[in-house]
Amino acid sequence: MRVAFVIFERMTALDFVGVYDPVTRLRTMLFRPDLSWDICALAKEVRDPNGLAFRATKVGKPLGAYDAVIVPGGYGTRELMSDEKFIKWLRTAADCELKASICTGSLLFAAAGFLKGRRAATHPTARAELERYCAVSVERVVDEGDVVTAGGVTAAIDLGLHLCGRLAGVEAREKIRWQMDYPYTV
Numbered sequence: 001m002r003v004a005f006v007i008f009e010r011m012t013a014l015d016f017v018g019v020y021d022p023v024t025r026l027r028t029m030l031f032r033p034d035l036s037w038d039i040c041a042l043a044k045e046v047r048d049p050n051g052l053a054f055r056a057t058k059v060g061k062p063l064g065a066y067d068a069v070i071v072p073g074g075y076g077t078r079e080l081m082s083d084e085k086f087i088k089w090l091r092t093a094a095d096c097e098l099k100a101s102i103c104t105g106s107l108l109f110a111a112a113g114f115l116k117g118r119r120a121a122t123h124p125t126a127r128a129e130l131e132r133y134c135a136v137s138v139e140r141v142v143d144e145g146d147v148v149t150a151g152g153v154t155a156a157i158d159l160g161l162h163l164c165g166r167l168a169g170v171e172a173r174e175k176i177r178w179q180m181d182y183p184y185t186v
Contacts, residue, residue: 018156
């Protein structure tokens with residue numbers, strides 16, 4: 001199983017790290033030894049709004065070869081919604097088995113056309129904006145089959161654990177949740 005974690009300038013760091021940590025534990029805890037991942041971007045390095053830098057392992061490569069593509073949110077999403085180059089690149093994930101977003105990453109999925117006829121979650125402050133594209137849910141994680149969206153920033157952890165359950169089963173999800181000392185059931 002190949003996972004692409006998408007990063008971009010002015011993303012929210014916890015959106016990325018909150019889902020990255022539990023999902024990558026699928027391999028490190030041997031639930032999915034076949035799991036591999038890349039950090040994908042259109043630039044070699046991006047920064048969150050506070051200057052924290054992240055380095056991509058794949059730059060500008062199409063996303064269609066991955067089984068799953070995971071997109072964070074953040075202040076940069078509003079600009080990227082109208083960035084033709086970025087949206088065209090994101091659309092290369094259209095045929096991926098699983099597309100997941102955190103927080104305002106759902107706005108990027110909306111701009112790419114992934115949310116037509118679906119329900120989706122996003123940060124509470126972005127719900128009105130997302131309503132132009134799809135039915136908006138207040139649930140922390142909304143699973144619509146090949147598209148899964150999560151609410152505000154801390155829902156990234158919930159999404160990561162939800163994906164662990166989908167990819168390796170409830171027992172694996174619960175062992176990862178326990179290992180992370182995450183007290184909430186997802």
